[in-house]
Amino acid sequence: MTPVDRVGDRAAFRPGGHGLLWVVARREMAVKLRDRAFIVSGVVMLVLIAAALVVPALLAGGPDRVAVLDAPTAAVVEATGADAVSTPSEADATEAVRSGDVDAAVLPDSSSPTGLRVVALESVSSVLVLGVSEASPVELLAPADADPLVSVFAPLAFGILFMTTSLLFGLSIAQSVVEEKQTRVVEILVAAVPVRTLLAGKVLGAAILAIAQTAVLAAAALGGLSLTGRADALPAELLPSLAAAVGWYVPFFVAGFLLLAGLWAVAGALVSRIEDLGSTTTPVQLLVMLPFFATVFVNTPGPALTTLSFVPFSAPVAMPVRMVLEGGVPVWQPVVALALLVGCAAAVVLVAARLYEGSLLRTGGTTSVGQAWRRR
Template identity: 40%
Template sequence: MSTPTPTRADRSRPADRADRAAPRFVDSVALIAGREIRMRFRSKAFLWSTAVLMLAVLASVVLGSIFGAQESTTKVAVVAGASVAVDGNDALEPVPAYDQDEAEEMLRAGEVEAIVAPAASEPLGITVIGLDSPPESVVAALAVEPTVELLEPAATDPTLAYLVAFGFGLVFFMSAITFGSTIAQSVVEEKQTRVVEILLSTVSARALLTGKVIGNSVMAFAQIVAIAVLAIIGLLVTGQRVLLGGLGTSVIWFVVFFAVGFVMLAALFAATAAMVSRAEDIGSVTTPVTMLVMIPYFLIIFFNDDPTVLAVMSYVPFSAPVGMPMRVFLGEAQWWEPFASLAILLATAAIAVWIGERIYRNSLLKTGPRVRLGEALQG
């Protein structure tokens, strides 16, 4: 009885199957990232939350324009000799002042918005004096722009500075929390349903984690870009161009810092979520990472005018994505400071991703009780 000799085609089949079963790292990452993006687009909760957020941004822009356009009388202190320029002007409410010293006391006390004083050397014969910012409403009401002086000049409009700080803080907070929670939920669902065991039979844990981070990062940036474009169009259409001035450099730095900071946080969200096997336990393990996102948000809201706090925030990795761009906008940062802060953030992000990948890899297949941090790090 003779044994059949394997043909050349038969001998090549195992090798072909082995090649197909071991895709390249890049291909695996692309596959997982694409899967994450498709899952987000199929999620009604994600689509509705994005739509609501975009409508809220658009509504705030429109309402700001409506309320800003409402006419109101502005109180101005009128020094003797300058009343002719104010009399008969329905937009201004004159408050007589004996001399300029008395008018300045009223301005500092907040009783008036500006001072209209005589000035023989000026072509119009008057000058308008503000406290810490140009009294635009008074200048506009006088129809012809006179010379404007400031008693206490401010480097940046305080209202605009607060809006910029609020915008940076809100965008970073909402994106990190939304997509960080999404990554955590995805990791636990895959463990709970044992889908991760099937995935790991084809791709490595490193590729799986990298794909999740990249996929959700793409979605986060897409959402931010859509909101930013909508807000810019709304500001341009409603004539609020002043809010767009001076933001260019700070916005570029915010995007750069956000990219690095979000990848760092996304890896930590995935790693901590891999330590549990139930959705009910996600909050307990991801709370430390959530706090790292919430603290910078509240600091930038309440201390956006404190140079010391902003300086510290700009060099702490988890708050640098909002602290340093804010200092760039205010003109408080030296040219080299953003680069130094970014170098610290990159180094911290690399360490965080390395630690996160180790925790994720060592915890992913362990079910049951919560995996201890020391055990996850040791493997």
């Protein structure tokens, strides 16, 4: 028995083990970066982000219609790019706002430093407010309890990001493993690299690329918001909770990805042909998609969303969504949820390592979980 065949001994941690780990990770990243499908999928995701930012602006239906009482106010409103609609009285202007005939009204206000105030129904364009004057008071006739756009967008954004990234890089891990088995390359690899180091290197390489892609997509989204001016449309009170959610999403994403990455590797090691991969990856795909659908359908604050934010498989999506929608989640809750997720990920990785070792060198068909666990 060679050192690399021994399971659980010190061979996997001998001097130079970290170097081997990085060699495997670099190899996985190099193979992935040369993969045309990976490059195309990345470009497609960037195009989808751009479309999500540009298309709504194109379909917005033209400039805002703003009710005014006199010509000087109309000139101020039109300078902001809005269309001024003349109304005979304040009551008529307010009624036009309530009925939806206009988007807002700019009315006289002797108590305002500028002599004007902005009246709207649920929300008002920040461009209009800044154009009239930063000092002008804003009156909402029927303020919404929560921004409906945020209630829909937050679960979709975090859910789609986690689901697509986990599926893309998880399937890559599984395909890499089964391709190495099918071509018998794995027999050469395990002769030089401990099995656990091989598994860790694959997961590390995929994790680095996943985090890098997530950062690129996030930067593209933020840059697009700034370029299109849509960032100004976000309510100011939402920004702190949104920043907290994005900040917490990073460690939740890393732990959640590690939780699933080991399972993806096992799914690839259990089969000997690419054609059989679907039979072992389906359960893992469900573990990726269920949190997404759960947070999409349970997108309002309440006991259901709170529970999902503590369940390890749904916490990477549900906890950031809660932070955006509720805005005042106590710090101890994401800390506890992350601790539960990390603990679960560690347990799953240990189990996955054993199954990976017990199935990697088996060929000639699909290996059962029981056979892989017994390693015989």
